[in-house]
Amino acid sequence: MSVPSMPLPLLLPLALGALLLVGARLPLSVQRFIGLLGTLCVLAAALDLLALTAQGDVLATAIGGWPPPFGIVLVCDRLSALMLTLTGLLGTAALFYASSGGADASGRHFHALFQFQLFGLVGAFLTGDLFNLFVFFEVLLIASYGLLMHGGGPARTRAALHYVVLNLVGSSLFLLGAALIYAATGTLNLADLAVRLGQLTPADARLAGAGGLLLFTVFALKAALPPLHAWMVPAYAAASAPVAALFAILTKVGLYAMLRLLSLVPDTGSGSAFVGSATWLLTGAAVLTITAGTLGALASTRLGTMIGYLVMLSMGTLLAGIAPGTAQGLAAALYYLVHTTLITAGLFLLADLIASGRAQGDRLVIGDPPRDARILAPLFLLGAIAIAGLPPLSGFLGKAWILIAVQDSAATGPAVWPWIWVAVLGSSFVVLLGLSRAGTLLLWRRRGAVSPGARANPDGGRSGLARPALVGTSALLAASPLLMLFAGPLTGFTLATARQILDNGEYVAAVAGLAPQSHASDAREEGTDR
Amino acid sequence: MEWLVATMIGLLIGCGIYLLLRSRSFPVVLGLLLLSYGVNLFVFAAGGLRVNQPPLIASGQPYADPLPQALVLTAIVIGFAMTAFVLMLALRALSELGSDRVDERQGDEES
Incomplete structure (x- = not known):
């Protein structure tokens, strides 16, 4: 099924970003208006795609009319639409916060960079071509370098240098992996790859396998799995709050790419077609990530760093759901992905609100609680309960579903569940301790004795809190109760998404449907001649 | 020719990785540059090495695979822009942090 409006969420941020670059001298209010309008349009287009794909259709468009497998295609299935909607929601909330809190005023080109970041994200989620995926990774990375540096300061420069160098090495590895896969299969079109990977000679299959593992390394770097996680926490903690909130989805891009890659791997007849022998690899990565993230969160001296480690921990939990390769586990991981992306983004914004109200910033030391603690404390409690999984x-629902799904998978695959249960449950307890300590230090205890005078003036600082910023934060955190209330339809959707990922037939058929039939068969013959 | 190209790619990537592991930012940038050269050559070689053949499909004629040539062009442009960016970033880090050591201890962030 072909939809002409599909490139819209891709072209709109690109055009608006270019416009904002040209109009860098426009008043900030105009730039904010253009940026917010663009982000809202992306969200609307994403919701439209979500509605179109919800019935199980896979949408595909050949860019410029060049038929696959030669032309570049955009493909949107349930997974892409879900990630796009998440991007739109997160982008809107982050930009709303940045516009009201003044984070966009501390340097130039914030709004242009933000639009380019959206362009890269949307492109990475929509593209159906391996090399095109590389290009969109670069687009979103170079925009994220700019956003990370926005506002300047030594801490940001130091974090950015590590972030940029590590990601450039990652880009080189991506090219190596893509070149290996091309050398083995003669195609870069993802749908075509899914077909050809099943028809390789053993020698070529080894080559393609090496390329696939290189790509897995790159996506693990993007997803911040240890030992490739070193760039992530300093960068997230140093970035301004709305940027960190948007970055909450950057690690998920790595996970999305990993899912796409895994869904291409052909059925080798060894039990689970989806992950096959990768189950133990993914389980090991999950347990390692959960352990490192938990220890990091407990050892953090700042709230921003702590949330950075919680993002990392959530990547481990997601991998734990994916590792068995069952539809239930995958669906649970997708549900948890929506939850964790929105909540960690909300926590980044909340940490900024707390830090701006304290003399000690977001450092976890006893100081004076922010003057708006009566509003911020319930929000923090909400976020902490959601992220710890109570x-x-x-x-709670996401984690419990992942645990049950992993245990059920032991009937058909390797018994990885004891490892995952210990890691997830243990980390939840430790995170709970860490968050309780953070909340107590930041919002409850005050330096010295509590004097009645200090309490007599609770309304003194009300004006310090920007109302729109609070709205953006609480909107993200309110996602958790909403996800719980609408868990029925949502879990149904993620389960359907998981089934679609496991069976890549619809994806392949949608792309193949774009090619004129005679041309497609010619192309295949030429490809095998090569 | 395969032997020569393979050796060159190995040499470039080896030198690149050695320089990447140095502790000062300028050798690291040079290392990234060499790494991207090696990778570009590798991508170029992924379509098979052919001499004196056009990258066009004429009927029955042998041809060089045009796709890796297009890919490598894109990769060169992106790599060039990224190198320029990381060079500016290294200079900025030198002026703001007062040191070009990439592994400088983070300390307790003062700002």
Whole structure:
């Protein structure tokens, strides 16, 4: 099924970003208006795609009318639409916060960079071509370098240098992996790859396997899995709050690419077609990530760093759901992905609100609680319950579903569940301790004795809190109760998404449907001659 | 020719990785540059090495694979822009942090 409006969420941020670059001298209010309008349009287009794909259709468009497998295609299935919607929601909330909190005023080109970041993200989620995926990775990376540096300062420069160098090495590895896969299969079109990977000679299959593992390394770097996680926490902690909130989805791009890659791997007849022998690899990575993230969160001296480690920890939990390669586990991981992306983004914004109200910033030391603690503390409690995975919020549901799915998978695959249960449950307990300590230090205890005078003036600082910024933060954190309330339809959707990922037939058929039939068969013959 | 190209790619990537592991920012940038050269050559070689053949499909004629040539062009442009960016970033780090050591201890962030 072909939809002409599909490139819209891709072209709109590109055009608006270019416009904002040209109009860098426009008043900030105009730039904010253009940026917000663009982000809202991306969200609307993403919701439209979500509605179109919800029935199981896979949408595909050949860019410029060049038929696959030669032309570049855009493909949108349930997974892409879900990630696009998440990008739109996160982008809107982050830009709303940046516009109201003044984070965009501390340097030039914030709004242009933000639009280019959206362009890169949307492109990475929509593209159906391996090399095109590389290009969109570069687009979103170079925009993220700019956003990370926005506002300047030594801490940001130091974090950015590490972030940029590591990601450039990652880009080189990506090219190596893509070249190996091309050398083995003669195609870069993802749908075509899924077909050809099943028809390789053993020698070529080894070559393609080496390329696939190189790509896995790159995506692990983007997803911040240890030992490739070193860039992530300093960068997230140093970035301004709205940028860190948007970055909450950057690690998920790595995970998305990993899922796409895994869904291409042909059925080798060894039990689970989806991950095959990768189950133990993914489980090991998951347990390692969860352990490192938990220890990091407990050892953090600042709230921003702590949330950075919680992002990392959530990547481990997601991998734990994916590792068995069952539809249930995958669906649970996708549900948890929506939850964790929105909540960690909300926590980054909340940490900024708390830090701006304290003399000690977001450092975890006893100081004076922010003057708006009566508003911020319930929000922090909400976020902490959600992210630690306590009932009744969505984190509990996501984690419990992952644990049950992993245990059920032991009937058909390797018994990885004891490892995952210990890691997830242990980390939840430790994170709970860490968050309780952070909340107590930041919002409850005050330096010295509590004097009645200090309490007598609770309204003194009300004006310090920007109302729109609070709205953006609470909107993200309110996602957790909403995810819980609408868990029924949502879990149904993620389960359907998981089935679609496991069976890549619809994806391949949608792309093949774009090619004129005679041309497609010619192309295949030429490809095998090569 | 395969032997020569393979050796060159190996040499470039080896030198690149050695320089990447140095502790000062300028050798690291040079290392990234060499690494991207090696990778570009590798991508170029991924379509098979052919001499004196056009990258066009004429009927029955042998041809060089045009796709890696297009890919490598894109990769060169992106690599060039990224190198320029990381060079500016290294200079900025030198002026703001007062040191070009990439592994400088983070300390307790003062700002």
